[in-house]
Each structure stands twice: as structure tokens, then as C-alpha cells.
């Protein structure tokens with residue numbers, strides 16, 4: 001799932017401005033190790049993270065502010081903050097995403113260089129994303145480690161492929177979006193930690209609803225050593241909504257080849 005970078009680091013970014021074409025609909029792929037170090041616009045800052053969700057305590061880092069990185073990228077690629085989604089690409093296939101506009105609010109994201117002076121365990125390399133803000137808020141944000149790249153995609157383009165047009169399936173879609181998409185793709189959009197769930201065969205074409213729900217509740221009761229964590233935060237009704245979204249997507253396959 002690693003992304004390739006077609007971006008030059010540092011000052012050359014500025015000079016690309018003039019020659020860039022207007023709005024892109026192709027995803028912009030950025031490799032953090034090429035984008036961040038040595039870029040004069042992106043400097044490390046001292047940051048106190050009140051609650052580090054991974055370490056379960058207060059931590060101090062010297063880290064790159066995420067908005068500084070995004071400012072540079074949005075400008076160079078003429079992307080609209082309101083219609084762009086950032087996907088965090090991790091080495092293990094985990095791909096949480098957030099609307100870019102959310103990154104400009106009260107909760108600020110920072111990229112910790114895991115091999116830098118803050119030296120973190122190996123699995124955190126190359127980068128670890130942390131959030132500055134009260135515990136109750138930052139717990140809702142993704143804390144990816146082994147973060148290697150960012151992908152910026154147009155929300156319209158992304159939703160066109162995975163979001164049902166009708167209002168009736170939108171609850172299931174929203175639930176899938178915030179609970180499953182970071183690990184599973186639909187029409188090849190989403191995480192790669194778990195299997196694709198729509199193409200070429202939709203999961204509901206070969207798993208019963210009962211098994212999908214049963215698996216989500218307790219993956220270890222189906223497979224020894226399953227890498228999927230049990231879903232404990234959703235009600236039965238909510239899981240049923242997700243299944244009905246999945247069934248709907250059976251009739252809306254794209255990128256099936």
C-alpha cells in the first residue's frame with residue numbers, strides 16, 4: 001500500500017506553483033520521508049500531548065505540525081480544503097482518513113519522527129501521528145504508527161465510488177466509513193489491513209449475514225490468530241445497518257477488474 005512520491009522536497013515546491021494544472025481529481029500521493037525532512041516550511045515544534053492514546057499517558061515530543069505539511073501540499077496541488085480527504089497510509093495497510101477541514105480545528109495533529117530524538121519502538125517508524133487536545137476529544141482521532149505517506153483525494157471522487165446515492169443506506173455507510181474503511185476497502189477504496197469487501201465478489205455473496213455479524217463480534221471464534229479486533233462499540237442494529245450497506249454495494253461495483 002505504500003505510495004510513491006512525485007513531489008520534490010523543500011524549496012522547489014514553491015516554484016512548482018506556477019506550472020501546476022488546475023484542480024486535480026487524481027489522488028495526490030506523498031511519501032513523508034521525502035516531503036518533510038529538509039523542507040524549510042515545515043519545522044519541528046515542541047509539543048505536549050496531554051493524552052497519548054497509544055502510551056496512555058502525557059507525552060512530550062518534538063514533531064512536525066500536520067497543518068504546515070497540508071498547507072504546503074494543498075497550495076501546490078490547488079486542492080480545496082473543504083472537498084479534500086486525507087488518508088494516512090501505514091506500512092501495515094491501515095488507512096484511516098479524515099476530512100482535511102477537520103485538521104484545521106481545535107485539535108492539532110503532529111507527526112513524530114519515530115527515528116528522531118524521541119526515539120520510539122521500531123513499529124512506529126517512519127512516523128507516528130499524535131494529537132494535541134483534551135483526552136475525551138483526541139480519543140476520537142486515529143493514532144496511526146508506521147505512517148509512511150499521505151494521500152489526498154477529492155471527497156466527491158471518493159464518495160462517488162463508495163457512498164450510496166439514496167438516503168436509506170446512509171446510516172450504514174456512515175458507520176462503515178468510521179468503523180471499517182480504515183482496514184477494509186470497498187471498490188478498492190479504503191484500508192488494506194483486511195480484505196476488500198466488494199470486488200470482484202461482495203462479501204454478502206459468499207458470507208451469510210449471521211457470519212458477518214458473528215465474525216465482527218468475535219473474530220477469534222472463527223479464526224485462530226485473526227488479525228481483526230472484535231467490534232465492541234456498535235449495537236446489533238448498527239451492525240445490521242452496515243450489512244445492509246454492504247448488500248447495497250453488491251449492486252454498485254466499480255473497478256471490478
Ligand code: HEC
Pocket residue numbers: 176179180181182183184193194195203207212215216219223225226227228229231242
Ligand atoms: C483494525 C483493522 C480492522 C477493522 C477496523 C475492521 N476489520 Fe474486518 N478484518 C480485518 C482483518 C485483518 C481481517 C482478515 C481476517 C482475519 O485476520 O481473520 C478482517 C476480516 C473481516 C471479515 C471476514 C472476511 C474475510 O474473508 O476475512 C469481515 C466480514 C470483516 N472483516 C468485516 C468488518 C466490518 C464490517 C468492520 C467494521 C465494523 C471491520 N471488519 C473492521 C481488519 C479489520
